[in-house]
Amino acid sequence: MVAKPYSTSHIAAVSAHFTTMRLSGAVKERLVTLLCEELDRLVPRMEDETLSQDPERKTLDDPRRSRLNYNRTRELMIDRINNVDSVGSAAVQAGIDHLEDHLAQLLRHASEAAERDRVATIKPRHLDRAVLNTKPAEGEDDNEPSQEAGAAEEFVASQAGGLITPTALLSMARSIARMSVSKDALDELLYLYAEVLEDLEEDIRKHAQLGSNPVHFIESINAMKGMMTLGWMRSRLKRAAEHAQGRGAKGIELQDVIDSQSYAVE
Structure with missing residues (x-):
């Protein structure tokens, strides 16, 4: 019987999630x-x-990775429903997808915590830090100064040769x-951070030569200090948050970053 x-x-209906x-x-x-x-190509390869x-x-x-068991996940979801009678395949x-994303996020945070401790095994303390970092922002105590300082320290500590990790940026954000x-x-x-940093480095190299305009050189150095002390990123995050709040959103999306600012260095 042909399907x-x-x-x-x-x-x-499915396409509506990918285009307006x-x-x-x-x-x-x-x-x-x-x-x-595409299924004609995919299924024989998977087989x-x-x-x-x-x-x-x-x-x-799925030969490329282990997935959470479908039937076990469905049973666990059924145990937790209250107002409906069953759980459909789309919900499972x-x-x-949600649980695997959550698992990946926890392990990413825990791995970075273990790397900072210079160990090759994730220990309970590393997972504790990961759980703390993945807690929802809503309902947190308003203790912004100490939290911001801690996030900034983690952000800087996570840089290796100028590399900023998404996890550290998420914590700071x-x-x-x-x-x-x-x-x-x-x-x-x-x-954007990498792009602006690259432009600044080019400006500094260009104006570091003898005979160049010293004022522009000093301005570039000061701008670089702002980048390295997180002033640029802090400003961008605050603007994006204000833009998101203005449209009634609970989180910052890509469009908030794009719409809320020009990207000139401050």
Whole structure:
């Protein structure tokens, strides 16, 4: 029995999460065809990789990584529902994605804590720090000065040869902006930081020569100090937070970083 392809209405509903534009009927039909063609390429490859790892296996698996068990996750979710009768497959998939993202975040924080202790094993104290760093920003005690200082110290301590890690930036963002920050927004801030830093380094090299304008050289040095002491990042985070609050959001998204500021060095 040949399986039916996705319906165009289903593709339209899923696509609404990835674009705000309407899709024409022909585009919906073409997307159905393209997704089925992608399955034509994906499934045989997954089948070959699954059997290469376990020739006796009879069920298609994700050969590239271990995933949280579907049935166990579904049972755990059913134990926790109150107002509905069952848990659908889409909910289970969403739950698995969320839990794996949460696990990755915890391990990323814990790994960085272990690296700062110069050990190769994650210990309970490292996981405790990770749990602390991943707590929601809402409801925290308003103790901004000490938290901001701690975040700044972690931010600077995490730099190795000028490299700023997203985890350290997230910790700093939560204490300064007092809001959650999306991964895309963090990536944009890191990109902008590197871009401005590169421009400053070029300015300093250009005006460090004898005979160059000393005023511009001093301004570039002062701007570099602002970058290294986190003044630039602190200012950007505060502006993005104000922009997010202005639109009634509880967290900073990519568009808040883009819309809330010009990127000139202060």
